[in-house]
Amino acid sequence: MAPDTLHRFMFAQAPVRGLLVQLETSWQDVQARHYYPQPVRDLLGQLLAGAALLGSNLKTAGQVIVELRGDGPLRLLVADNRGGTTVRGLARWSEPLQGTDWQGLLGDGRLVITLDARGDGRRYQGIVELAAAGLAQTLEHYFASSDQLPGCIVLAADDARAAGLLLQRLPGNAGPDDAAQWDHIAALAGTTRPQELLHLSPEQLLGRLFGDQDLHLLAAQELRFGCSCSSERVEATLLGLGRAEIESLLAERGSIDVDCEFCNQHYRYDRAAVRRLLENMGTGPLH
Helix, strand or coil: CCCCCCEEEECCCCCEEEEEEEEEEHHHHHHHHCCEEEEEEEHHCCCCCCCCHHHCCCCCCEEEEEEEEECCCCEEEEEEEEEEEEEEEEEEEECCCCCHHHHHHHHEEEEEEEEECCCCCCCCCEEEECCCHHHHHHHHHHHHHHHCCCCEEEEEECCCCCCEEEEECCCCCCCHHHHHHHHHHHHCCCCCCCCHHHCCHHHHHHHHCCCCEEEEEEEECCCEEECCCCHHHHHHHHHHHCHHHHHHHHHHHCCCEECCCCCCCCEEHHHHHHHHHHHCCHHHHHC
C-alpha cells in the first residue's frame, strides 16, 4: 500500500461519489512532535483523516480547519488541510483522562469546521453538536447540514496509520432506484472493519466492499505533513503586539521565544533581532 494518498472513486450505475484516504508518514510526523495517550492519539488520527477528506477539493491556497472542542479532560483536538495536499494536527488535554469513551473525554462539546475554499479570506464556519456514536457520525451530521446531501463516513486510526472513507450521494437524483442504490452502497460501507480500512490497499478494500458494483478508481493524490508557520508569520504576530508589549517582554525575559505547537519549530528573537525587525518595518530603533 502506498502511504499518504487520497483516492477518488465513482460508481458507474449509482449517483454516489467516494473518497478514500490512508495516511502513514504524515500521521507518524504528527505523533513525532508530541506524546499522545492512546485514546487521544486514536481520536486525533481520525480527525486528521477527516480533515484530509474535507480538504480534498481545496484550491492551492485554500484551507479547512476541523476542531473538536469540549469541556471534558480532552479540551481541544484540531487538524487542518491546506491546498488539499498538506495536513497537520494537535491535541490539548489534562489528566486524568476519564476512560476511552468519546463523550467522557470531550464532555459537552461541539465540532467546528472553518473553510476557506479558495484561500481568498472568505471563510465559512459550520458548528454541529457531537453525535453519541462518535466523530464519523458527527461529520455525517455536518455534511447533511452544510451540503444537504446524505453522507456515509468511516474513520480509523492506530499508532501506525490513520484512514477514512467517505461516500456522498450526488445531487439531482431522487428516484426510488437511486435511493435504493444509495442505501445499499452505504450499508456495504458500514461493514468496513478498522484494520481493513487501515491496512488493505485501495484496490483490495474497495473490491471487498463493493465487489458487486461497477466502480472506477481514479488517480491518487499525495498528501504529506506540512506546517504553515514561518519567520514571516511569527514576526507579523510580534509586530501586532505593539512596541510597548515587545519592550516589556524583552525587559522581562531578555529575548522573545515563540514555539509552534503543531511542528515544534522554535523561533528566538534577541534584542538585536527585534531591533532589526522594528527598524526594517520603519518603526524606529528599540530603546
